[in-house]
Amino acid sequence: MTPQIELVDVQKHYGSFHALKDINLTVPKGQFVALVGPSGCGKSTLLRSIAGLERISGGTLRIEAQVVNDLPPRKRDLAMVFQSYALYPHMSVRDNLTYALRLNGVSKAERAKAAEEVAGVIGLEDLLDRKPRELSGGQRQRVAMGRAIIREPKAFLFDEPLSNLDAALRVRMRKEVRALHDRIGATSVYVTHDQIEAMTMADHVVVLRAGVIEQQGAPMELYDRPANRFVAGFIGSPAMNFVPGALTGAGTVRLELPGSPEIGVEMGGEAGRAVTVGLRPEHLIVGREEGAKIPVTIGAVEQTGSSCYLFTEGDPEVLVTTEGTSAIRAGDAVSLHVAPGHVHLFDPKTGLTLRG
């Protein structure tokens, strides 16, 4: 099956600034792909390049097997939802929804029918005659979505569409967007800086940094087997702890923490080799009496009710999360255990994951 969108060695230069480097990405039909990364990583540039709002400087961009490098946006048949929604302020909701159809020469009667249909899908039947300024943030967001789905385009492009909504609405819309994607069998490329959005919504997550794809794969693959320290730190919340250490050569690694504790790893390697040890906060267990022990003193405690964040004293600080409430207070001495099979090792220089 030909992929819906395919990028091969795509480059983008702005003057001397190399914004996108050797981007290779394949989006099969029906897939939900999230582009995620810190601000300035090139994820929006990549999306805008797919849309045709930016012209790529090198490589090949195909949509349904057709090379579209030099096609203007209007000939690519993609729909885009903008962060600011970009609703046309001088048009009613109905006209906003049907603008693309009007440009494509669809008759007025058919446009009206399509508008009613889409308004039903997004739940805005009563607001069709309003102007965008008379709508709430959530309603505007829905109109922006509606404007995209009315066209039945080859793919949907989302540029941080939920970032202007408040937290509760964002969580709800997350589910709705994904449900909509599944219902209409769409192909979606979704840009976000929020790794939780990426993890929860997407089938395939692409992590970008400084214009380079650091890793791409299924959300849980990125979580369980990060390719490097950057991805390991970026995916997962709260972020992974990184502790310097050294291999002992006997299937353990010695941490550079007070008491030089050793924890088991599935890796031999040469004794004394310096490594960075990655430990996820949720994989550290407080005070159970089996496995390797790491003696620490708790420096601070944050309770949220559903979980408890324990920060150790000293440098590097290690964060441990436990479920529910905890009786541990700042100043308590405890020992940490590592859930077996959840130790990540990275090369301290290159940041690449080391595997045994």
Place this chain on the structure above:
Amino acid sequence: MSALTNRLMLAAALALAAIYLFPLYWMYVTSLKTQSSIFAVPPEFLPGTPQWQNYVTIWELANIPRFMGNSLFIAVGVTAITGLFGAGCAYVLARYRNVWIDAALFTILMLQVLPPSLMVTPIFVGFSWAGLLEYPRIAAILAISAKTMPFFVILCRAAFMTVPRELEEAALVDGNSRAGAFFMIVLPLARNGILISALLVFMQGFGEYVYSASIIADNRLQPASIGMTNYLQPNQVNWNAIMAFAATYVTPILAAFVLLQRQIVNGLTAGALK
């Protein structure tokens, strides 16, 4: 702010407005006086019997329809040329940001600074050489447009800058061409600002004096701003005639301003506040 300060501020504002508006008032009053009451001491702040026939006389005697027609012709020409070329220029200056755009903006602001009395000699020489003085009203329109253009471009640019770029991009993705997005999305949204700027340009063209006086020698082609000065002679000045002429000339402009004042203020401050 307390109620007292509020009132004091209001009183100060009214006093200042009265000072600014007094000449206007004096023009209307004088236009309705007899020759003798104009120079009465102490001055008469209200005309005894309004001399409405001053207007009738001046209308016929001074060829007001012809002068006003010429003024209108020039103002329309100036507005058309400035609007047509200025809007495109302003759009480009609003949409792109780089060193060249900054340089262009600076140059445009500089052009705005040059006074017409300085520019008129080189323009006259240039037009004479190009044979444009054969068509004096067209020549005047071109000269005045050169003056109004920077003003219009700067105002219009502000209007275009209020239109978010993402709207245009949304239109491109929705299926518009570059030009289509400009005409269907950007232009309607910047319309108010553009219309107001055009109105201000029209008024400048309607009241222009320096270029018209230098370029248009033929009395039949002169605008009202020059026609009025025919009544200023070295030895005798027909004050009530001049004032009646002036009143006829400025009243349409004033009416437009009063009717549109809210839109004008909104248009000028567009983009200043979110």
